[in-house]
Amino acid sequence: MTSLTIARPQDLDRVLRLVADHHVEEGIALSDDARRGAVLPLLEGSPHGVIYLVGPVRAPIGYAAVSFGWSIEFGGMDGFVDELYIRPGVRGRGIGSEILSSLPLALAGAGMRAIHLEVAHGNERARKLYRKLGFQSREAYGLMTRPL
């Protein structure tokens, strides 16, 4: 079983390397400073989220960033899979689905009521996998975002 370990401040450089690789792949443009400013609080115990290292802590093969929110309808804390990244060299082995199956259990144990993720409409392969893992599409709704 692939281990998930909560990243701490001493893991910052390793986490930043993975996040930068992920952002290159996704076309997310963020300066090194902005990336550091967005990641460090999550390693320092911010109440707003956490980053899990996937695999060996000193040589992680990926990471999962989960942000913590609140839903009155769900009756308490909810979570959002903000980013999930597995190194290209170890993809296709089911590590992503293993994580998306163990992570909710850990978070439920910490009192979380629901966990959300966002998926591209065209990505039927991912949608099918997420459905198999217990995620239900909120097909009647769409997200709208206002950058501040």
Add this chain to the structure above:
Amino acid sequence: MTSLTIARPQDLDRVLRLVADHHVEEGIALSDDARRGAVLPLLEGSPHGVIYLVGPVRAPIGYAAVSFGWSIEFGGMDGFVDELYIRPGVRGRGIGSEILSSLPLALAGAGMRAIHLEVAHGNERARKLYRKLGFQSREAYGLMTRPL
């Protein structure tokens, strides 16, 4: 201008009455205990969100619940309009849009980087209003949720 005031523990009964009315209208089934458990932490200074009373604090005409999360891509804290309710008797006067226009300013001042909301695909009137207020559809993506 319609005032927005952060609800405090002493406002609990007033908030719960509004939330219950909103839930009846939306068909959200939550026991009184569950509703209380989901609302009270937000009045007690939870880091996960806040409830604003709309209008006079002792006779509010609605409420807005905003949950706080985190987005690495947006570079820090983000927010989600969890619930927004205006009493039926005072609808159609632009109070909702007034709130959705002033709320982001207040939250940006507190360091928030982006604010999200969910809208029903069929509700073109709301989508149009939200677009006018600076919200952009994330049309390529959909939310999936796993209750825990």
